[in-house]
Amino acid sequence: MLDVENLAAGYGRVQVLWDVSLQVQRHEIVALIGPNGAGKTTLLRALSGIIPVAGGTVRLHGKPINGRSVEDIAYRGVTHVPEGRRLFAGLTVRENLLLGAWRRRDKNLEPVLELFPNLRGRLNQVAGSMSGGEQQMCAIARGLMSQPALMMIDELSLGLAPKVVEEIMQRLPDIAASGTAILVVEQDVDAALTVAERAYVLENGHITMDGQAASLLADPKIRMAYLGVA
Template sequence: MNAIATAAPLLQVKGLSAGYGEMLALHEVDLEIHAAEIVALVGSNGAGKTTLLRALSRVLPAAGGSIVLKGEELTGLTPDQAFAHGLVQVPEGRQLFDRMTVQDNLLMGAYLRRDKAAVTRDLDRMYALFPRLSERRRQLAGSMSGGEQQMCAMARALMAAPMLMMVDEMSLGLAPVVVQQLMEVLASIRAEGVTVLLVEQDIHLALSGADRGYVLETGRIVRSGPARELIDDPAVRNAYLGL
């Protein structure tokens, strides 16, 4: 039995329900993520993927269930408190500070950190991980290409030294070559011990780069397992991959 199978999950979600007003968009969702995994959460547009991220990051109140991150219950926390616990999101659409430089955007990711020497080292690490950002460190973030802005958003999240980094629709609107570069970055940071929840409408992309996956339909988890098995699952192939 491997270590991941026996170790306690880094994130454990049980019976999570959430929604907008009286209308639930998530229905008793169960999932778990172990340290140093890439886990894909996939599903079609409107399945509830972003709603789940909003509930995990405490932007959206839970109507039921629990969210436990490294033994700490998060359901009663504010978004800032969840962020301080190490739950960091790369939002859909990047949401950078457009009128600030790339470097200032990255430093905003570390605004809660007090380890200044480590922040400086991590800034250098981001520029090594994303050489394009090093070239544009003094450029206004809003003036960059979409791919460069996605790099900046991911680097900003990593500057927070996340326990779990949640990436929402990373590939949206980007050229395939850029998406491939970003997937290589995810593999690289996973090898360094960073844990990633990758939320994607591009199911083949997400499962191809993940260790395990969950399929969400109308707010419910309908499939889960090793990513390779999900890609080969006839129901997943027929419903989502057009095969």
């Protein structure tokens, strides 16, 4: 569904990504892991049109989308849950969710409330007053309101307690099963590789490893570099 081939991107004259290639299929959860500063957030920004692609091709359902506007890419079915959640803190949870459905006539909240029942009793609460975990649930739910083909989540676990991370991660297979593929950038490598089916390792702007998530989780290099165990 998503096919990235030899992508190059960066900020002005500063190149951050070189020849990045990856794929995400429908119903699939793919993890993107790597150290801080490797270019993971830059990659998501390039895929969603926030920064321009300097080279290579990004295809969604076989059609090129690089060079298109953020709005057009979103309209074609790509939603981006950014690092730090970026909710409209002064608006209610309901208002944040409805903003996620800007491109659809169907603005039914029920499917996302079934996934994240914690939000049901907080629809009229100002989003900025919720806990970090509830805000992350709201950010993901807002992204799902557009019924996307692909959801990209940047640093799902940032600032959250392990129990909350586990609770949110457990929802990802249900989202994928409903037809929304997931590309998740995550510092919690153990959690990411446990929930994902496949994964890519991004280091210094290059893909250095890829494969089945379970195989990468068992790889001694991954375990030593990212989990601190042999």
